[in-house]
Amino acid sequence: xxxxxxxxxxxxxxxxxxxxxxxxxxxxxxxxxxxxxxxxxxxxxxxxxxxxxxxxxxxxxxxxxxxxxxxxxxxxxxxxxxxxxxxxxxxxxxxxxxxxxxxxxxxxxxx
Amino acid sequence: xxxxxxxxxxxxxxxxxxxxxxxxxxxxxxxxxxxxxxxxxxxxxxxxxxxxxxxxxxxxxxxxxxxxxxxxxxxxxxxxxxxxxxxxxxxxxxxxxxxxxxxxxxxxxxxxxxxxxxxxxxxxxxxxxxxxxxxxxxxxxxxxxxxxxxxxxxxxxxxxxxxxxxxxxxxxxxxxxxxxxxxxxxxxxxxxxxxxxxxxxxxxxxxxx
Numbered sequence: 001x002x003x004x005x006x007x008x009x010x011x012x013x014x015x016x017x018x019x020x021x022x023x024x025x026x027x028x029x030x031x032x033x034x035x036x037x038x039x040x041x042x043x044x045x046x047x048x049x050x051x052x053x054x055x056x057x058x059x060x061x062x063x064x065x066x067x068x069x070x071x072x073x074x075x076x077x078x079x080x081x082x083x084x085x086x087x088x089x090x091x092x093x094x095x096x097x098x099x100x101x102x103x104x105x106x107x108x109x110x111x
Numbered sequence: 112x113x114x115x116x117x118x119x120x121x122x123x124x125x126x127x128x129x130x131x132x133x134x135x136x137x138x139x140x141x142x143x144x145x146x147x148x149x150x151x152x153x154x155x156x157x158x159x160x161x162x163x164x165x166x167x168x169x170x171x172x173x174x175x176x177x178x179x180x181x182x183x184x185x186x187x188x189x190x191x192x193x194x195x196x197x198x199x200x201x202x203x204x205x206x207x208x209x210x211x212x213x214x215x216x217x218x219x220x221x222x223x224x225x226x227x228x229x230x231x232x233x234x235x236x237x238x239x240x241x242x243x244x245x246x247x248x249x250x251x252x253x254x255x256x257x258x259x260x261x262x263x264x265x266x267x268x269x270x271x272x273x274x275x276x277x278x279x280x281x282x283x284x285x286x287x288x289x290x291x292x293x294x295x296x297x298x299x300x301x302x303x304x305x306x307x308x309x310x311x312x313x314x315x316x317x318x319x320x
Contacts, residue, residue, distance in 0.1 A: 011310040015303070017252035018275050022244035026156045026173065031148050034174050038181065 129193055136184045148177055151194060154277070155201045157244075161276035162205035162269075164240035164257060172208055176201045195286045198279075202269060202287060242276075259309045267302035270295055 135143035155176050160169035179200055187196055245253040260268055266288075273284045274295075285295045 007311055007314045010314050011307055014252040014256050014310050015306065017245065017249040017256050018242075020246060021242065021276060021278075023153060023157045023278075024160055024243045025153045026170065030152050030156075030170070030173070031145060034148060034177055035145075037174055038178060041178070 130189065133184065133187060133189070133193065136181075139181075144181060147180070147193075151197050152177075154194075155197060158198060158201045158273070158277055159205050160242070161272045162202070163208060164242075166243075168208060172204050173201070175204055179204070191286055195283070198273075198283075198287045199289075202273070206265065206269070255310070255313065256306070259306055259313065262309060263302050263305055267298050267305065270298040271302040271306075274299055 132143060132147075136147065152173065156169055156173045159172045159176070160166065163169050163172060176197065180197055187193070191199075240257060241250055241254060242257070260271060263271065269288060270284055273279045273287060274281070279287070281292050281295050281299075284290075284299075285292045288295065290298075
């Protein structure tokens with residue numbers, strides 16, 4: 001059976017175990033390793049930003065070209081569509097106003 | 112009176128000197144950064160080691176501390192001293208790693224599962240940690256004490272470690288933890304009381320050499 005006093009004494013000794021603790025030190029190459037880490041990080045960041053910049057400019061060029069091609073195709077189709085619509089409109093108008101002889105004015109002028 | 116005036120002048124001169132030094136750091140002066148690292152590296156490492164109880168982690172975190180100082184010196188408000196600010200970063204970074212490790216431990220099931228397929232984790236057990244600065248005759252007791260410190264609440268652990276392991280004054284601990292001195296006194300008092308209870312129970316269950 002452990003006596004209360006023995007335990008109390010041991011607790012006190014353990015509580016004081018860190019008294020006179022000598023500070024631990026880094027090794028002499030700490031700064032060299034730190035500056036190497038900083039340089040590596042800067043280089044990686046530079047490479048990453050370069051590759052990002054390259055990817056960004058390539059994407060911009062591709063987007064620009066795609067937009068050009070798309071707009072060219074779209075306008076081309078639109079003009080074709082306009083022509084078709086215009087012809088349909090004239091036909092409809094002619095039917096609507098029952099204009100069967102389109103050379104009416106020409107004949108009128110001749111008269 | 113003269114002494115007070117002299118002390119005030121000395122403090123003012125030190126502040127001006129520190130401001131100049133901070134300006135050099137803001138300009139990314141390598142010489143100033145080297146000086147800063149050499150002045151604070153041992154104390155930063157010692158603080159990290161006190162919390163992390165693993166020399167490799169302590170070195171890694173110390174390097175992270177200086178990288179953060181290098182990156183964010185512009186954010187440093189001169190309402191605290193530079194060394195207090197660096198200490199604060201060291202404590203925060205150490206606690207971040209401890210929290211990360213705890214989260215990792217909680218995900219133990221998945222770790223165990225992945226270890227079936229991967230190499231086993233050779234990380235040293237922090238409970239086996241022996242602080243290199245402990246006197247030879249106190250090594251075993253210090254190991255027990257470090258293990259019990261681990262069981263304290265985070266604030267009590269920080270205050271006790273800074274004061275006992277780092278040897279900071281109550282004022283310095285209060286500055287680092289951004290608390291008042293009575294709050295720090297209370298934290299350290301409660302930490303000591305809890306440690307005594309924990310150690311008592313430990314020695315009741317284990318044999319005393």
